[in-house]
Amino acid sequence: MLHPDRLFPVDPSVRALARSLYDQTQALPIVSPHGHTDPRWYAENQPFPDPAQLFVVPDHYVFRMLYSQGIDLTQLGVPRVDGGPTETDGRKIWRLFAENFQLFRATPSRMWLEHAFEDVFGVSKRLSAETADEIYDHISDCLQKPEFLPRALFERFNIEVIATTESPLDELKWHEMIRQSGWNGRVVTAYRPDPVIDPEFEGFATNIERFGELTGEDATTWSGYLAAHRNRRAFFKSYGATSSDHGHATARTENLSADQAKALFDKGLTGRITPEEADAFRGHMLTEMARMSLEDGLVLQIHPGSFRNHSAGIMNRHGRDKGFDIPTRTDYVRALKPMLDAVGMERDLSVILFTLDETSYSRELAPLAGAYPCLKLGPAWWFFDSPEGMRRFRELTTETAGFYNTVGFNDDTRAFCSIPARHDVARRVDAAYLATLVATGRLEEDEAAGLAHDLAYGLAKKAYKL
Amino acid sequence: MLHPDRLFPVDPSVRALARSLYDQTQALPIVSPHGHTDPRWYAENQPFPDPAQLFVVPDHYVFRMLYSQGIDLTQLGVPRVDGGPTETDGRKIWRLFAENFQLFRATPSRMWLEHAFEDVFGVSKRLSAETADEIYDHISDCLQKPEFLPRALFERFNIEVIATTESPLDELKWHEMIRQSGWNGRVVTAYRPDPVIDPEFEGFATNIERFGELTGEDATTWSGYLAAHRNRRAFFKSYGATSSDHGHATARTENLSADQAKALFDKGLTGRITPEEADAFRGHMLTEMARMSLEDGLVLQIHPGSFRNHSAGIMNRHGRDKGFDIPTRTDYVRALKPMLDAVGMERDLSVILFTLDETSYSRELAPLAGAYPCLKLGPAWWFFDSPEGMRRFRELTTETAGFYNTVGFNDDTRAFCSIPARHDVARRVDAAYLATLVATGRLEEDEAAGLAHDLAYGLAKKAYKL
Amino acid sequence: MLHPDRLFPVDPSVRALARSLYDQTQALPIVSPHGHTDPRWYAENQPFPDPAQLFVVPDHYVFRMLYSQGIDLTQLGVPRVDGGPTETDGRKIWRLFAENFQLFRATPSRMWLEHAFEDVFGVSKRLSAETADEIYDHISDCLQKPEFLPRALFERFNIEVIATTESPLDELKWHEMIRQSGWNGRVVTAYRPDPVIDPEFEGFATNIERFGELTGEDATTWSGYLAAHRNRRAFFKSYGATSSDHGHATARTENLSADQAKALFDKGLTGRITPEEADAFRGHMLTEMARMSLEDGLVLQIHPGSFRNHSAGIMNRHGRDKGFDIPTRTDYVRALKPMLDAVGMERDLSVILFTLDETSYSRELAPLAGAYPCLKLGPAWWFFDSPEGMRRFRELTTETAGFYNTVGFNDDTRAFCSIPARHDVARRVDAAYLATLVATGRLEEDEAAGLAHDLAYGLAKKAYKL
Incomplete structure (x- = not known):
């Protein structure tokens, strides 16, 4: 990649x-x-909790780009001031992120993300709707390991x-x-x-x-x-x-x-x-x-x-x-x-x-x-x-x-x-x-x-x- | 070209x-x-009336560059507020434009003009004092055709x-x-x-x-x-x-x-x-x-x-x-x-x-x-x-x-x-x-x-x- | 060079x-x-008096860069308003300049200086602490010649x-x-x-x-x-x-x-x-x-x-x-x-x-x-x-x-x-x-x-x- x-x-x-x-x-x-x-x-x-909590929810570079294209921040798990409901299912957040990964083309976020996927987690496929679950599972598994x-x-x-x-x-x-x-x-x-x-x-x-x-x-x-x-x-x-x-x-x-x-x-x-x-x-x-x-x-x-x-x-x-x-x-x-x-x-x-x-x-x-x-x-x-x-x-x-x-x-x-x-x-x-x-x-x-x-x-x- | x-x-x-x-x-x-x-x-x-009316008189990209080098707008046929005289002879305007075509070197106007000359009208010579009349006549002829x-x-x-x-x-x-x-x-x-x-x-x-x-x-x-x-x-x-x-x-x-x-x-x-x-x-x-x-x-x-x-x-x-x-x-x-x-x-x-x-x-x-x-x-x-x-x-x-x-x-x-x-x-x-x-x-x-x-x-x- | x-x-x-x-x-x-x-x-x-007076003391491009890295202007021979002491020994100024010549990497000053050293004075070595004296002497000698x-x-x-x-x-x-x-x-x-x-x-x-x-x-x-x-x-x-x-x-x-x-x-x-x-x-x-x-x-x-x-x-x-x-x-x-x-x-x-x-x-x-x-x-x-x-x-x-x-x-x-x-x-x-x-x-x-x-x-x- x-x-x-x-x-x-x-x-x-x-x-x-x-x-x-x-x-x-x-x-x-x-x-x-x-x-x-x-x-x-x-x-x-x-x-670290899960791939979404690691890569999406806390990273304003990532969620603001998704938001700019009409995806609500609550769908991405970003907390609300009033404590109201926001997505908590990491896999759902991850899928939304993956489906829209093309938004990051030619941005530094894309380069940082893929570098982390490949170099840190050994992922060699491009993130997309098709590969979302496989990559989510793989990173989730990694996160449980001591290394x-x-x-x-x-x-x-x-x-x-x-x-x-x-x-x-x-x-x-x-x-x-x-x-x-x-x-x-x-x-x-x-x-x-x-x-x-x-x-x-x-x-x-x-x-x-x-x-x-x-x-x-x-x-x-x-x-x-x-x-x-x-x-x-x-x-x-x-x-x-x-x-x-x-x-x-x-x-x-x-x-x-x-x-x-x-x-x-x-x-x-x-x-x-x-x-x-x-x-x-x-x-x-x-x-x-x-x-x-x-x-x-x-x-x-x-x-x-x-x-x-x-x-x-x-x-x-x-x-x-x-x-x-x-x-x-x-x-x-x-x-x-x-x-x-x-x-x-x-x-x-x-x-x-x-x-x-x-x-x-x-x-x-x-x-x-x-x-x-x-x-x-x-x-x-x-x-x-x-x-x-x-x-x-x-x-x-x-x-x-x-x-x-x-x-x-x-x-x-x-x-x-x-x-x-x-x-x-x-x-x-x-x-x-x-x-x-x-x-x-x-x-x-x-x-x-x-x-x-x-x-x-x-x-x-x-x-x-x- | x-x-x-x-x-x-x-x-x-x-x-x-x-x-x-x-x-x-x-x-x-x-x-x-x-x-x-x-x-x-x-x-x-x-x-369209004539080559000068098509390419020079209405295009402020073109006439402002000529004006910046001391050519009066009236010589280029640009209308006056007071209705006073301004050049109406398309060929004369065209010649002035052609003689000063070097002013457009490396400008987008040059690229747009030559693209139109060549692709729209089939002109393959560079515009200059020498080629001014030939190109004027050629484009004038074209403009009369249904296509x-x-x-x-x-x-x-x-x-x-x-x-x-x-x-x-x-x-x-x-x-x-x-x-x-x-x-x-x-x-x-x-x-x-x-x-x-x-x-x-x-x-x-x-x-x-x-x-x-x-x-x-x-x-x-x-x-x-x-x-x-x-x-x-x-x-x-x-x-x-x-x-x-x-x-x-x-x-x-x-x-x-x-x-x-x-x-x-x-x-x-x-x-x-x-x-x-x-x-x-x-x-x-x-x-x-x-x-x-x-x-x-x-x-x-x-x-x-x-x-x-x-x-x-x-x-x-x-x-x-x-x-x-x-x-x-x-x-x-x-x-x-x-x-x-x-x-x-x-x-x-x-x-x-x-x-x-x-x-x-x-x-x-x-x-x-x-x-x-x-x-x-x-x-x-x-x-x-x-x-x-x-x-x-x-x-x-x-x-x-x-x-x-x-x-x-x-x-x-x-x-x-x-x-x-x-x-x-x-x-x-x-x-x-x-x-x-x-x-x-x-x-x-x-x-x-x-x-x-x-x-x-x-x-x-x-x-x-x- | x-x-x-x-x-x-x-x-x-x-x-x-x-x-x-x-x-x-x-x-x-x-x-x-x-x-x-x-x-x-x-x-x-x-x-011209000496290499330092020619290349360092009067050139604010040169001495401000040296000053920006903590070298005092008086060490570079720049005159003081109060007439107080400032370095007058051209060779000492030149050595300080030479020791810090790396500061000019990729600046136009570097290119102008080396062009002058080589083309005007025939110097073919890079200026450094090691070559400072040799280049100083060479340019000094040149400056005494009618050409x-x-x-x-x-x-x-x-x-x-x-x-x-x-x-x-x-x-x-x-x-x-x-x-x-x-x-x-x-x-x-x-x-x-x-x-x-x-x-x-x-x-x-x-x-x-x-x-x-x-x-x-x-x-x-x-x-x-x-x-x-x-x-x-x-x-x-x-x-x-x-x-x-x-x-x-x-x-x-x-x-x-x-x-x-x-x-x-x-x-x-x-x-x-x-x-x-x-x-x-x-x-x-x-x-x-x-x-x-x-x-x-x-x-x-x-x-x-x-x-x-x-x-x-x-x-x-x-x-x-x-x-x-x-x-x-x-x-x-x-x-x-x-x-x-x-x-x-x-x-x-x-x-x-x-x-x-x-x-x-x-x-x-x-x-x-x-x-x-x-x-x-x-x-x-x-x-x-x-x-x-x-x-x-x-x-x-x-x-x-x-x-x-x-x-x-x-x-x-x-x-x-x-x-x-x-x-x-x-x-x-x-x-x-x-x-x-x-x-x-x-x-x-x-x-x-x-x-x-x-x-x-x-x-x-x-x-x-x-």
Whole structure:
């Protein structure tokens, strides 16, 4: 099912070169510095429930495409906010998925899915109405076997280290359980404080209260709030965290006075904060986080530009994160200046920028990362974590920012079985890109080999201090 | 003159594959669900006047390029607003065109023109000062022959169905005449209500009055106005319409209360409406049109983002639609939300989105169409209805929206003889794209064959209910 | 070191075609109508100091990339605003550069540098820590030889004409010295009046005073100010200028009344002008410059869209133009309308548009240049003067604007030895693009040959009247 030369250039000589570069990276361990797998899997090491629960129900890439063609989310088992009925029969969900598998043609989901089917489960037939049951049964059987338990797969996937993402309000009990278990798989957390930084987040005031309880600080005062962050960042570091992550609607930063910041924070707690003020507060907190990074060394990731939960209907019926997060135009040049003027000359700061607005690659991000020592470019993200998206990322950033202002690959996934597939796609696309540079006289072959290794492995370890 | 493998990939094996995919679609009938040909041609079935009137004078792609290099529009026979003199000698216009034919190198106009010259008229020499007269004479001769009458060409072009575009104020007399004639060519209309929806349209109040007369409603009241739309949409449906079309400056939608909408409508009628209010009114009417689509099943097309008649000088001298419509940045994410929150969950609604801002393909349009069941993506439009433009459309939308959230090809033309050429270009570009996917392991060959058929024929019929 | 077929397509038959097109242009003289080389070099004809002073210290492409990876600008010899210590040992700077040469992999800087090393200095080893001293010594030796003096290189580079860029406050003494010297190299100036047009420029009021002294006009009155421009433009024309150039933050134009313009000018002189008013004034002055172009025939260049000196820290420590100019989104459609409505129909006006926002190529610039006779598109600029950048420029503009609404290549450089390399890259990329058009049936081979010549030589001479 999987073409051995997939994603390589079509010209035979360039293809051979790409293949040889890929051959040098394909067995490298996976470093996954940013993602959303569930630490509970590694902690409990229980079998995954069934093929639908593994591949369809939790994957918004998959169910939003099916929904876009008129299949109701309840038919796909996606839970309802009101707790109302939704399909629970995995086989029925799987059949619906299989009957509509053609919708995924030429999408990255198709490639990830087939890679997992074939490489993880040994399925060699294309999924369709005809093969649905056979494949369902086969994967179901596998899932009961010890070699398909989460830790076994983790090891088989050759994961050297994986980061999960948790809220400061999380007690990291699964991480603690992993530690206690004696298993030597390396699973680290990352500090994602949106629920206690965004005054518009559901339950912000309650969150701050809980934040105080967890840290022993009076988090309802400005200084106590900052102390709580310091405290919690240290706690996260003790569970391996090397980064924080921030998913704001824009890349706006601010560098307010303490009095201004305190005033906005107080307003946020009362709920009487305007959207503009909330945005300014979030922006200021990026600068505070950058200052804390200078103290504790956590790498700061900014993931801006998603209009979250665009459909009021879906939000009401099914809640957050249901495939209706839509990218918007994002400015970085003016947005980042306050933070950069405050701390941008610091040699020890490391800020990794992501975007959902590809127009910013060559116009804003590469020029910024190609100048500021503290800035690095995260890989092509979300909708652009795809063969064409990755190719555009390289073509649009390398000439200005080079390779060494980028940070290797992130799989950024909650779909466990897609991890090897995603890293494989990235390694193939980079091999193709490097081979093309060699074939067009822009790089020597020995340099390409070194770069292939860096892009697949070295840069991620270095940028994320892993 | 025409390269048999034009627009296919250059690698020999991928080229062979593209050719084989194209071979399976090149003889398929043409489905043309959106365009601007003149129904009078099919009604009267009279000879086209002369080569200049056929290829130069009415085609703003052609005369704006000549104008951009200093040739006056009057020399090209383009009519003046003041009725002043303009060139009427077709041969003189043709010679000027021929002498400057090099300006069209590597433009889609060049490809469409040569395709028409060669395939429709059997001309095998390149147009130039030297060949101008010979080709003029040859085409002139052809135009007098019965096999070059509009209906004969329609049949020779293998057009299964073509849609024209009319204002609600149009009485559809040519469509009636076609129906009466007994000819079995299928020509349908489409409902384009800009003159009665846009308060800034010339003569808006007069248009509304006429709208009322045509429909027997008091269209100057809000409820009568809506009833007039319903009435006129039904009339258009009776002449085969399956779609409405809306050419607003932005993609803005609104979902106003009846009182708010009525107030804006009343202001529009008096002419005392601000630009912002006019924009809000147009935006609200898209939601009203969507609601009517739910009743009558017309597909709703949105063609936003053109800054119309950019040059004051050209507008004053030659009027509208003279090649000075310039694309602008267009937002869809915030713009469409009011309409989508109102009717976006309806399974039976079908809205086709177009853009003149290619940055929205991957950032906004593919994510929206890849989630909302009512949204589909129209093909690359206007300036982007070109080999590179179509390639970018596929590369930038497929990974997120797949193929089945797109609607096949629109030729969108008023240049009759370019219709086969435009569909041919689309079929070739799609064959090239599909072949590349196969060659890079992203699609199987049998899937590519099915998709080639769908993209050339099936999707247009289905999306437009033709 | 240099691959003879670099930047050509990889398919053997298309590569052969590209090579044959390139072979016809590679020996053509260099026409360099816009750039920033120092006229003093040609006037004094003294040896260049040392390899670091030639290749590193003055080249913001080079030192900003090194800085982005944590190397301090003082280590690279970049002067400080406070006159404080900075590295002066060329060899030490060179070693640091050499040790980090891998940072430039796949950047245009790498290609320009290696082209200069090999073609100008005969260096055939790759720069690295190991080869640093050997290459430094070799280039140092060369620089002392007469055949490496500026005029000798100018002749060896086969430069037919080069334009420098000067402020109206410049007395053009180096240009005068060149003229007096009897040397027949053609070096012309260009009129860059930002210091006397931008009310926010450092020392604007003082500049205007000096402007008056140099022209014998009372430049502090609106009419005297305009007269001073006319006078100074004539003076620049007498030193060969055929163009003016304008580097505003946006492409905004205005067409104010004389009273409005005068009022803004007066405010600018007092320093009590708001940013918005300053922007309006700059915009109005573009229209005034266009009017003067109609009188004196200077071609008007607009280079908008750079957020200059983005880092407050770098600006304070090292001053302007230190690699921290970051592109921003730039609108042309609304921005240019006031000027175009005022003078856009004039047949004798020539305005060349540049951009740092590649999204404007297909959406705004090509449609504008493909319609307005006065508008032409400048080549891919600054960050986009690169193989991928140039390719995107052609792919995104040609289908709508054709080739003849573009103006050939600008090297736009202050790095003298990069001039042949930059023109070579442009000729190769264009040959590759043309060959691909031929191979895909969009152009005939004889047309491609003619176009290759035009793009490399003819269009620049014509557009800039050189």
